[in-house]
Amino acid sequence: MPKAEPESTTPARSTARQGWKQDPASVKADILKVATGEIATYGLSGSRINVIAEKCKTSKRMIYYYFGDKEGLYRAVLECAYESVRSGEQDLKLDHLMPIPALETLVEFTFRHHSQHPDFIRLIMIENVHNGKYLAQSETIKEVNAPAINRVKKIYERGLQEGYFREGFTALELHWYISALSFFNVSNRASFSMVFGDSLGSAEGQERLVAHTKEMILRFVLKPDHACRYIGADRSENGEPGRPALNPA
Amino acid sequence: MPKAEPESTTPARSTARQGWKQDPASVKADILKVATGEIATYGLSGSRINVIAEKCKTSKRMIYYYFGDKEGLYRAVLECAYESVRSGEQDLKLDHLMPIPALETLVEFTFRHHSQHPDFIRLIMIENVHNGKYLAQSETIKEVNAPAINRVKKIYERGLQEGYFREGFTALELHWYISALSFFNVSNRASFSMVFGDSLGSAEGQERLVAHTKEMILRFVLKPDHACRYIGADRSENGEPGRPALNPA
DNA sequence: CAAGCAATTAACCAGTTGGTACATTACAGG
DNA sequence: CCTGTAATGTACCAACTGGTTAATTGCTTG
Numbered sequence: 056m057p058k059a060e061p062e063s064t065t066p067a068r069s070t071a072r073q074g075w076k077q078d079p080a081s082v083k084a085d086i087l088k089v090a091t092g093e094i095a096t097y098g099l100s101g102s103r104i105n106v107i108a109e110k111c112k113t114s115k116r117m118i119y120y121y122f123g124d125k126e127g128l129y130r131a132v133l134e135c136a137y138e139s140v141r142s143g144e145q146d147l148k149l150d151h152l153m154p155i156p157a158l159e160t161l162v163e164f165t166f167r168h169h170s171q172h173p174d175f176i177r178l179i180m181i182e183n184v185h186n187g188k189y190l191a192q193s194e195t196i197k198e199v200n201a202p203a204i205n206r207v208k209k210i211y212e213r214g215l216q217e218g219y220f221r222e223g224f225t226a227l228e229l230h231w232y233i234s235a236l237s238f239f240n241v242s243n244r245a246s247f248s249m250v251f252g253d254s255l256g257s258a259e260g261q262e263r264l265v266a267h268t269k270e271m272i273l274r275f276v277l278k279p280d281h282a283c284r285y286i287g288a289d290r291s292e293n294g295e296p297g298r299p300a301l302n303p304a
Numbered sequence: 305m306p307k308a309e310p311e312s313t314t315p316a317r318s319t320a321r322q323g324w325k326q327d328p329a330s331v332k333a334d335i336l337k338v339a340t341g342e343i344a345t346y347g348l349s350g351s352r353i354n355v356i357a358e359k360c361k362t363s364k365r366m367i368y369y370y371f372g373d374k375e376g377l378y379r380a381v382l383e384c385a386y387e388s389v390r391s392g393e394q395d396l397k398l399d400h401l402m403p404i405p406a407l408e409t410l411v412e413f414t415f416r417h418h419s420q421h422p423d424f425i426r427l428i429m430i431e432n433v434h435n436g437k438y439l440a441q442s443e444t445i446k447e448v449n450a451p452a453i454n455r456v457k458k459i460y461e462r463g464l465q466e467g468y469f470r471e472g473f474t475a476l477e478l479h480w481y482i483s484a485l486s487f488f489n490v491s492n493r494a495s496f497s498m499v500f501g502d503s504l505g506s507a508e509g510q511e512r513l514v515a516h517t518k519e520m521i522l523r524f525v526l527k528p529d530h531a532c533r534y535i536g537a538d539r540s541e542n543g544e545p546g547r548p549a550l551n552p553a
Numbered sequence: 554c555a556a557g558c559a560a561t562t563a564a565c566c567a568g569t570t571g572g573t574a575c576a577t578t579a580c581a582g583g
Numbered sequence: 584c585c586t587g588t589a590a591t592g593t594a595c596c597a598a599c600t601g602g603t604t605a606a607t608t609g610c611t612t613g
Binding site for chain 4: 352353354364365368373374
């Protein structure tokens, strides 16, 4: 058992005391970065702290010095991943958009954001295999995720007030649907493409999936009249789905 | 390296020669069953063949005798899981239903079927963490999953011909959407409920999710006029979403 | 019954793994 | 310059792990 956690709560501040050839914070940050990659790749039980230490060009001892044990390292990786992903979600400016485009934007952003952060998705997959055991130990993470729901909530409530959206959903449910479609796209790509071919993984396939996902969420949330009018109006890029008006004939 | 795989290709045939106190096929089947549970719970690298052997009340040697090595066992578990899940999907009789109810039935079945087989979902999650490496080695599994696509395809094509569905989708895409929503419900329940509370995991929450998922898929696939007419007509059980007619006013 | 073979057991092994004890280095403050 | 302390490197270990060797048991068949 190491004596105590060192003080540096903020990793990667390079203006700290240059205690060695490099400041300890960067060592800690490096361990975290490498561990994230290793654990995301091999899982908690599949990753080896020896390997992590080697890849950090530091000693195994350092990992235990900073993170206590393997689970401590994993917890730190989880929290850090959640935080860094959250921080990348800030600048969306959805309030400036009308509810429908705002929702479209959010869905598209979520979909693409997930697909651009496969390691984060993998960590969540792994954590789910562990039944959320380590997520449960972290108080930080619950706070970190509240904004995600609020984003949906604001859009949905505005859409309700302005008469675009159907009533009867919760923001949590909407977030769930958006997450499900965006998450699955990354999490199950391997098995899906292995079994059915990876036509949906190609650039075109992915564009179809984003477009469809957006459309799916919108069609679901919109009031019928708005749905029939709105959908298809801007769906000119894509092929058949989405027709210009209610009655094609 | 064990000499050769024993002949029994069909596990669990109990009428085999009663070679010992119990027939070897049941030993093999038992190993497979226990291994499925262990691997689904702890992952490939997280599970221990010692533990599996103990739980089987057999020796570790038997596992190597029947499955060669740990990966061989895992492959067998994967294939067996896919097969047994497939076999539970046969008796749906979707051909006797009109396209719209057929699709509804399929979605609802898929959703509930997934939630009733969490171990299978977990195995797929784990296999995806391995990037489908072992799935790629199995030829069986591709064949096993073809019917899933065909089921969707038949419904979709009938729906097209009879004028209910919009054109421009592939059966694979539709299957993807149905799978995504059904799979996510199981795969991410832990992390989701850990972060947002498990209101969606309760009995009522689940019923809302099934209903919404069905509705979402239908709204997406149906032609606008059918969508407005059909949706909500049988949506009397649930609360607000789904209104009786196109123009509520 | 002897031989051959499938099924099974128990002991064993070498490499790995998470984790630690202990010495050491470098800086900071007195 | 001396000492405390944060930071680090080295060597080490006990437990475990996947995997194996070799002997044994019971059935079947000639």
